[in-house]
Amino acid sequence: MKIAVTGGAGFIGSNIVDELILLGHQVLIVDNLYTGKMDNINESAEFAMLDINSPKLVDVFVEFQPEIVIHHAAQVSVSKSLVDPLLDQELNIRGTLNLLQSCLSSKVRKIIYASSAAVYGTPKYLPINEDHSTIPTSFYGISKYVPESYIKIFSDLYGLDYTILRYANVYGPRQDHLGEGGVISIFMNNVLDNKILNIFGDGLQTRDFVFVKDVVSANIAALNNGSEKVVNIGTNNRVSLKDLVKIISKVTQKGVEYKSLDPKPGDIKDSCLDNIKAFEELRWLPEYSLERGLKLTFDFYESSKRNNELEEAR
Ligand SMILES: NC(=O)c1ccc[n+]([C@@H]2O[C@H](COP(=O)([O-])OP(=O)(O)OC[C@H]3O[C@@H](n4cnc5c(N)ncnc54)[C@H](O)[C@@H]3O)[C@@H](O)[C@H]2O)c1
Numbered sequence: 001m002k003i004a005v006t007g008g009a010g011f012i013g014s015n016i017v018d019e020l021i022l023l024g025h026q027v028l029i030v031d032n033l034y035t036g037k038m039d040n041i042n043e044s045a046e047f048a049m050l051d052i053n054s055p056k057l058v059d060v061f062v063e064f065q066p067e068i069v070i071h072h073a074a075q076v077s078v079s080k081s082l083v084d085p086l087l088d089q090e091l092n093i094r095g096t097l098n099l100l101q102s103c104l105s106s107k108v109r110k111i112i113y114a115s116s117a118a119v120y121g122t123p124k125y126l127p128i129n130e131d132h133s134t135i136p137t138s139f140y141g142i143s144k145y146v147p148e149s150y151i152k153i154f155s156d157l158y159g160l161d162y163t164i165l166r167y168a169n170v171y172g173p174r175q176d177h178l179g180e181g182g183v184i185s186i187f188m189n190n191v192l193d194n195k196i197l198n199i200f201g202d203g204l205q206t207r208d209f210v211f212v213k214d215v216v217s218a219n220i221a222a223l224n225n226g227s228e229k230v231v232n233i234g235t236n237n238r239v240s241l242k243d244l245v246k247i248i249s250k251v252t253q254k255g256v257e258y259k260s261l262d263p264k265p266g267d268i269k270d271s272c273l274d275n276i277k278a279f280e281e282l283r284w285l286p287e288y289s290l291e292r293g294l295k296l297t298f299d300f301y302e303s304s305k306r307n308n309e310l311e312e313a314r
Pocket residue numbers: 006007008009010011012013030031032033034035036037050051052053071072073074075076091095114115116117144166167168169170171176182
């Protein structure tokens with residue numbers, strides 16, 4: 001199948017591209033390298049270094065003729081969205097709209113959209129199922145939610161099929177630990193540098209951490225399933241940050257220390273996504289335990305660090 005992956009040079013998108021190539025699909029990556037990296041780009045994929053807002057996007061799509069578009073390009077930082085809501089809106093909302101128009105012009109059959117648990121806002125109950133109210137508490141949450149509505153209307157009006165995947169906290173190889181990286185990538189790199197981990201708040205806050213390879217398999221399942229469905233992609237489990245530190249300590253076999261800092265304003269206390277619908281609609285279940293995912297993630301960061309040190313020594 002011909003598949004375009006926006007954000008295919010980023011953390012999740014590049015892991016999806018690698019699997020699509022292994023499965024024998026023909027892949028076009030569209031990425032402007034805003035946070036993505038050349039190193040992440042699979043050599044067997046075509047690469048258009050392009051902003052999803054660009055008027056050229058339609059030409060690229062008309063030429064490649066993707067059957068499916070897997071849409072991961074986005075501004076992904078909650079705090080950046082609070083500092084610069086216009087940029088967040090431009091990349092996530094306007095960018096998706098330009099993408100949808102390009103899909104129509106090039107006769108794309110289906111879009112798979114990477115949404116987020118951020119669309120739910122503060123949970124009213126746990127685990128959160130897809131019927132939970134959507135009252136985002138950040139501009140990022142709004143900018144991930146509005147495209148869902150555009151996608152549904154494009155489907156109603158023009159027959160563009162879709163699956164919307166709402167991810168919990170994704171972690172794994174290639175996640176950026178700099179700046180706004182996920183808590184696991186930041187912790188892992190601090191462990192490697194023998195630094196104390198910073199926990200904001202009392203450490204009793206809980207999160208649903210889903211391994212990137214499980215997110216990849218959800219996208220693969222959505223190629224042929226989940227027509228016109230909105231589906232959570234999480235583990236149905238939650239772990240406190242204190243327990244996460246304990247598991248990291250065990251997995252890395254390093255004595256890990258942490259200190260508690262003031263809670264971050266706006267941080268929610270607990271989060272966990274119900275994944276029953278993902279099983280019903282996609283036949284998808286997460287396969288990686290937190291321990292196994294953390295071990296694979298640590299191995300990745302450890303070997304990246306070793307390679308960087310060798311590079312610098314040359
Ligand atoms: N990481 C998570 O825990 C998580 C959770 C929920 C949802 N998501 C969603 O998954 C998707 C991928 O996130 P990620 O964690 O891999 O982030 P990432 O920053 O690694 O990947 C985003 C990619 O999009 C590209 N990009 C950004 N703006 C672009 C633009 N205007 N035009 C073209 N390319 C652009 C970046 O260069 C990057 O390669 C995002 O849509 C994000 O909202 C991520």
